[in-house]
Amino acid sequence: MSEQVTTTGEAASADETPSSGGRRMRLPSSAGRSAGLVIALLVLILVGWITAGSNFMSLDNMLVILRLASVIGVVAIGVTFVITAGGIDLSVGSVLGLASVVASLGAIQTASEGFWPLMVFAGIATGVIAGLMNGLIIAYGKVVAFIATLAMLVAARGVAELISQRQSQVVVNQGFKSFFRQEPLGISIVIWIFAVVAIVGWFLLNRTTFGRRTVAIGGNSTAARLAGVNVKRHTMYLYMLSGAAAGIAATMLLSRTTAGIATHGQLYELDAIAAVVVGGTLLIGGRGTIGGTVLGVLLFATLTNVFTQNNMSTSVQLVAKGVIIVVAVMLQQRFANREGITSP
Amino acid sequence: MIEDDHPASLLEVRGLTKSFGPARALAGVDLDVRAGEVHCVLGQNGAGKSTLIKVLSGAHQPDGGEIRWLGEPVNIGSPVAALELGIATMYQELDVVDGLTIAENIYLGHEISSGGVLRRGAANKATRDLMKRLGHPDLTPSREVGTLSPANKQIVAMARALSHDIKLMVMDEPSAVLDSEEVDNLFRIVGELTEEGIAVIYISHRLEEIERIGDRITVLKDGASPASNLSVAATPTRELIALMIGRDIDQVFPPRGVVAADAPVLLEVEDLALGKHFSGVNLSVRAGEIVGLAGLVGSGRSEILETIAGYRKATGGSVRVDGVTLPHGSVERAVEAGMGLSPEERKSQGLLLEEPIFKNATLSTFSRFAKGGLLDEPAERRATAEQMTALHLRPAEPDRVTRTLSGGNQQKVMLARWLIHGTRVLLLDEPTRGVDVGARVEIYGLIRELAARGTAIVVVSSEIDEVLGLADNVVVISDGGVVAKVPADQIDEHGVLDLVMKGSAA
Secondary structure, three states: OHHHHHHHHHHHHHHHHHHHHHHHHHOOOHHHHHHHHHHHHHHHHHHHHHHHHHHOOOHHHHHHHHHHHHHHHHHHHHHHHHHHOOOOOOOHHHHHHHHHHHHOOHHHHHHOOOOOHHHHHHHHHHHHHHHHHHHHHHHHOOOOHHHHHHHHHHHHHHHHHHHHOOOOEEOOOHHHHHHHHOOHHHOOHHHHHHHHHHHHHHHHHHHEHHHHHHHHHHHOHHHHHHOOOOHHHHHHHHHHHHHHHHHHHHHHHHHHHOEEOOOOOOOHHHHHHHHHHHHOOOOOOOOOOHHHHHHHHHHHHHHHHHHHHOOOOHHHHHHHHHHHHHHHHHHHHHHHHHOOOOOO | OOOOOOOOOOEEEEEEEEEEOOEEEEEEEEEEEOOOOEEEEEOOOOOOHHHHHHHHOOOOOOOEEEEEEOOEEOOOOOHHHHHHHOEEEEOOOOOOOOOOEHHHHHOOOOOOEEOOEEOHHHHHHHHHHHHHHOOOOOOOOOOEHHHOOHHHHHHHHHHHHHOOOOOEEEEEOHHHHOOHHHHHHHHHHHHHHHHOOOEEEEEEOOHHHHHHHOOEEEEEEOOEEEEEEEEOOOOOHHHHHHHHHOOOHHHOOOOOOOOOOOOOEEEEEEEEEEOOOEEEEEEEEEOOOEEEEEOOOOOOHHHHHHHHOOOOOOOEEEEEEOOEEOOOOOHHHHHHOOEEEEOOOHHHHHOOOOOEHHHHHOOOOHHHHOEOOEOOHHHHHHHHHHHHHHOOOOOOOOOOEHHHOOHHHHHHHHHHHHHHHOOOEEEEEOOOOOOOHHHHHHHHHHHHHHHHOOOEEEEEOOOHHHHHHHOOEEEEEEOOEEEEEEEHHHOOHHHHHHHHHHHHHO
């Protein structure tokens, strides 16, 4: 049975993704480009429904999927900005781990006994500072983003281990715990945070001067610079933004695991980048879509859930994920080539 | 170089005419082609270039006139007849067969066979030799042509022409599908062909290419040849432009204005230096004045502009805009102070090609339209549409993707950007590169109009003639330094070159 599921799933994604590629040619809007993703997601849901029935197709399970998607989703939205500007941030997973450790430090938890948002603030501030360092090294130190953030990936994990002395730091702050235990309208606060971050991110990218600068730098950084855009400063802001998103995600993860651990967020950078790229943001920059990133995250979360519901090994999941990433990137390249951007 | 008293011509065309119904495509074309020369045929779209090619390749029969080949009158009745004479044609729409291999394409119609049996090995070997000769050993005989890039398909078409024993190769706008590196390869191949004594008729409307490879030029205009067999070296650009658009030479460039002696100096450059590139550059440009920088390629012209604009960080000297000294290496501050640079490579340095026109036009000003960080796209569109109308950029659709515009219109988008910005000091690096001739004249007019409105303008062009025609004053650059500043109407191309030579000797 399991074999059958795999083939159906793969056939479905193989059938749907090219059609999304076809849409890309004709519909220039990001909504049009996301149509294929929506269809892929619907097909995946259908597969889940057929194979796992009401275990899958229940409101509770849908909320499980959304919760699963929330933490990585917030990270991915931050990364979307960096990639849209033609950069890359490999450090988000480690920064998330570091932020979870800092936010759950005994001293911070005690200090924020009467005012729990201090913990959240500490987590976000950690992310922003790590992002600032990335940004300074990339924009002013002229180190390639891939290398600079790779270095941060290694270093931030080390700092997190040093601070926590490789111990789990259990969250005892009651205010923090009870805030995150809330479920307005029956939906976990974590999902609400994801939704708010997505909406703010969409607005920021599409409706503000910040977003316009981001797209301009990714599209042609020389042109942006010659037009008077302060490319270096903006690049720095982008990595700070990505770090802040990792910090927010850290507090969300902290509420779920109720412990700050240096190993939190391992390989999240890859999941986030995969979701961004599958979502339709161009890796070479110049075109970014928050909606696509959200769909990309949901696609992977649903995939995981469908596989889990059918008691399939995580190994098979990884293979399926890999296939989806490759197909999506191949379609993207084709898309880029059609528009005359020649690959090296 | 070919001497003027060269012996008999390879091809002589006299009074060639051809009509399609009432439409007169050729109305008397004269042309001589000598062995081993690159003969450029220039003309705007619709001037009759394609018809001329088709007559020479045997695809069309002329109504009147005479074609002489090696001194004998000939009738080129079919494409096969043309090939038998030794005339091969490379069309712009590459007529290669996608489904066949490279070797099959090259020997299509004259397959190597013995007794009806294809000798594939011989064809493959001959193909490999041809590809080696064309500098493309990577194009192996068995590759399918459909998988090749346009540039490589062109190589295949060229190889096919060379697989015949030809004396004349006609190339129809071969550079249209190529990027600059591929154009270099094309020119190298053309050079090798002519060294072997093969003549090339090179059809183009890009003036800058003709200066690089052409020996002689024939200009087509409305089906006739107002000028035939001009020497490239002895014909100034403005004369070619005038011939192509059918206007007098003095109408190519707009009349100069009068720069008031008390007009404020908007741009002052003092002792500007950039490492090894240049040093001691002094410039002062008044409101309403156009200053042209003239010098040879590699003399540092573009670097000077880029350093003034802050794109490169000066290692010495100062730049003042309207009396305010700019910090070195800050484009942002230069733009704030009212300076704008339209870079040499519009596509790679100036424009977001995948974005709509209005986002390019407001790339320097979108923050100004925004309220509290929120974009006001309707206002951006309105401002862009206004400038598009003023610049005659049609159709005035601010949402059109910038990539789809012609070179001339893309240059207008760059001008629109600085007009919206209200730039008072405009630096233009090669403003007419890749712009066709009709649009060139329009852009010259626009630049002069901007000056008349009080903008201080610095123009860099590799065509000295363009600098001389457009500018009020010419600054001659040589060996990374200013050697002279001369009023443009008191110097000609030779004078500029003399100054360049003296500068580099000193």
